[in-house]
Every structure is written in structure tokens, then in C-alpha cells.
Amino acid sequence: MRHLLSTDELSREKAIEILDSASQISRLNQDTTRKFPTLQGKTVVTLFFEDSTRTRISFELAAKRLSADVINFSSGGSAVSKGENLKDTAQTLEALGADALIVRHSASGASYNLAHNGWTSASIVNAGDGTNQHPTQALLDALSLRQGFEIKDGEGLDGKKILIVGDILHSRVARSNLSLLPTLGAEVDAVGPGSFSPGCKYANLDEALETKPDAVMMLRVQKERMNQPLIPSDKEYSRFWGLTEQRVKQVPNSLILHPGPMNRGLEISSYAAESENSLVLSQVKNGLAIRMAVLSMILGSKNEA
Ligand code: CP
Numbered sequence: 001m002r003h004l005l006s007t008d009e010l011s012r013e014k015a016i017e018i019l020d021s022a023s024q025i026s027r028l029n030q031d032t033t034r035k036f037p038t039l040q041g042k043t044v045v046t047l048f049f050e051d052s053t054r055t056r057i058s059f060e061l062a063a064k065r066l067s068a069d070v071i072n073f074s075s076g077g078s079a080v081s082k083g084e085n086l087k088d089t090a091q092t093l094e095a096l097g098a099d100a101l102i103v104r105h106s107a108s109g110a111s112y113n114l115a116h117n118g119w120t121s122a123s124i125v126n127a128g129d130g131t132n133q134h135p136t137q138a139l140l141d142a143l144s145l146r147q148g149f150e151i152k153d154g155e156g157l158d159g160k161k162i163l164i165v166g167d168i169l170h171s172r173v174a175r176s177n178l179s180l181l182p183t184l185g186a187e188v189d190a191v192g193p194g195s196f197s198p199g200c201k202y203a204n205l206d207e208a209l210e211t212k213p214d215a216v217m218m219l220r221v222q223k224e225r226m227n228q229p230l231i232p233s234d235k236e237y238s239r240f241w242g243l244t245e246q247r248v249k250q251v252p253n254s255l256i257l258h259p260g261p262m263n264r265g266l267e268i269s270s271y272a273a274e275s276e277n278s279l280v281l282s283q284v285k286n287g288l289a290i291r292m293a294v295l296s297m298i299l300g301s302k303n304e305a
Pocket residue numbers: 051052053054055056128137259260261
């Protein structure tokens with residue numbers, strides 16, 4: 001594997017290989033914070049044109065745990081403010097020795113252009129491109145689900161019913177999961193108000209929860225990607241589509257996921273985020289293991305990984 005741009009490119013076997021590798025790393029991380037020599041001599045650049053807490057920090061930590069040299073690039077404070085474009089920025093970083101670029105960009109397809117248009121020969125990992133893809137998020141979601149369902153290594157998510165709820169329209173997390181989770185054998189339904197999920201067959205979340213999903217994945221309402229308001233008000237959205245305390249009690253056996261950052265009180269209540277079935281912090285923790293597994297596969301040898 002030279003790049004990771006989309007979950008569309010992952011076969012079931014490859015996805016399970018990544019999950020199993022991350023699962024092993026996660027167990028090792030529990031016992032020790034020592035470094036592994038896998039990426040000694042390699043340089044990893046986190047190239048972020050959009051804000052991030054979880055993804056950027058976990059990629060940085062993952063690369064450091066694997067003994068790579070790490071450079072963090074944020075577009076703010078860089079030559080991007082003087083008009084430098086993505087191609088020139090990537091080529092500049094490659095000239096400085098970057099072996100891999102971890103790219104977050106507001107333009108869908110930015111990572112694909114870097115990887116396949118000859119703009120750079122560094123490996124590219126898509127850390128979120130516009131509304132298109134966020135493959136390592138879906139992988140960490142799948143690992144969290146597998147752990148939450150107590151499914152053992154080597155297996156997928158066969159027969160599990162996963163309900164993805166909310167702002168499907170703007171969600172690269174949804175798109176990556178809508179591809180990966182069925183590859184792993186899960187049955188996935190994506191629901192939300194008509195403006196976010198055209199053709200949704202449910203009027204509200206109560207109706208959707210009547211299908212008794214094994215897990216409910218709530219999505220952040222991405223107001224920063226809307227040119228005009230697509231929901232009548234936060235209160236109305238929460239009333240029809242928010243995961244309230246009452247709705248959590250409607251599905252007491254369902255696992256709860258949210259990629260973060262959460263809009264508490266809008267798409268998810270604090271009760272849901274902190275309930276005993278919530279995987280929110282496991283998702284964050286698994287982000288480190290998944291990113292270590294992906295970087296090892298892309299830049300290290302399989303045996304070292
Ligand atoms: N889930 C996610 O991508 O979070 P960040 O924006 O904090 O990286």
C-alpha cells in the first residue's frame with residue numbers, strides 16, 4: 001500500500017489486516033508508551049489546511065511512536081498566505097525530505113491530485129478532503145465497533161446493523177463509513193432530515209431507532225460548510241434528529257459513536273456522549289493505533305509493522 005486516499009480502495013482482506021494490526025498495536029500501547037523503530041529515518045509531514053484536534057495530534061503521535069521525524073504544517077502562518085498553491089507546497093516539503101504527507105484540505109480530491117497527478121512522489125494519506133473521504137476515521141470507527149461488539153481479530157462486522165445519523169450531505173466520515181462498513185459485512189443505513197439526507201424514509205430519529213440498530217453513529221452538523229442555513233433552528237434539529245437521553249433509552253443495547261468534535265445539545269446530548277454505551281473516547285484512542293498501523297504499512301516493511 002503506497003497511499004491511503006479512500007476506503008473505496010480497501011478490500012475486506014486489506015481492511016481486516018489494518019484492523020488486526022491496529023488491534024495488536026492497541027494492546028501494546030496499553031502496556032507501554034515506548035517507541036518502535038519502524039519508521040526510523042523517515043520524515044512524515046502533517047499538512048493541514050483545515051483545523052483539527054484528533055486527527056492531526058494522533059497522526060503526529062503515531063509517527064513519533066514509530067520513530068519518524070515529524071513536521072507539522074498548518075496553512076495559517078505559512079507561505080500559503082502569500083499565494084503558494086498545494087502543488088508547490090507539497091513539492092517544497094518533498095524537497096525537504098518528506099516521505100509521507102498527511103493531508104487535510106477543504107477541497108474534495110486534494111489528496112487524489114497529490115497522489116496521482118504527478119505533483120509529488122511522497123506517499124499521501126488523506127486526513128479528510130472536503131466532503132469526500134476521511135479513511136482513517138472510518139477505520140478507527142470500525143475498530144471501535146469490532147471491540148464494542150467483542151468481535152475477535154480476523155473478523156469483520158458481519159450482520160451488524162449500523163445507523164448513521166445527521167448531516168450526511170457534508171460528511172466525509174459518512175462517505176468513508178458507507179463504503180468501509182458494508183465491505184466488512186455490516187448493514188448500513190444513513191438517515192437525517194431531507195436537507196441532509198435526500199430520500200430518507202424516516203420522519204425523525206425515533207422512527208429510525210425502531211429498526212433497533214446495533215450501533216448509532218451520530219454526525220456533526222457542519223455549519224461551516226453551509227452557505228445558507230439548512231436546518232430551521234438548533235432546537236428543532238435536536239427535537240427531530242438529536243440523540244437525546246430519551247432516545248438513548250429507546251435503544252439501550254445500541255453502541256453510540258460520534259467522530260468529534262461534538263456539538264453537545266445539537267446532534268448529541270451529554271447524556272448520550274457519556275453513557276456507558278458511548279464509544280466516543282475509544283474512537284479517539286483507536287485513532288492512534290489505526291494511524292500507527294497505516295503509517296507502518298505505507299512507509300515501513302510489513303514485518304516491522
Ligand atoms: N474526527 C475528526 O476528524 O476530528 P478532528 O477534526 O478534530 O481531527
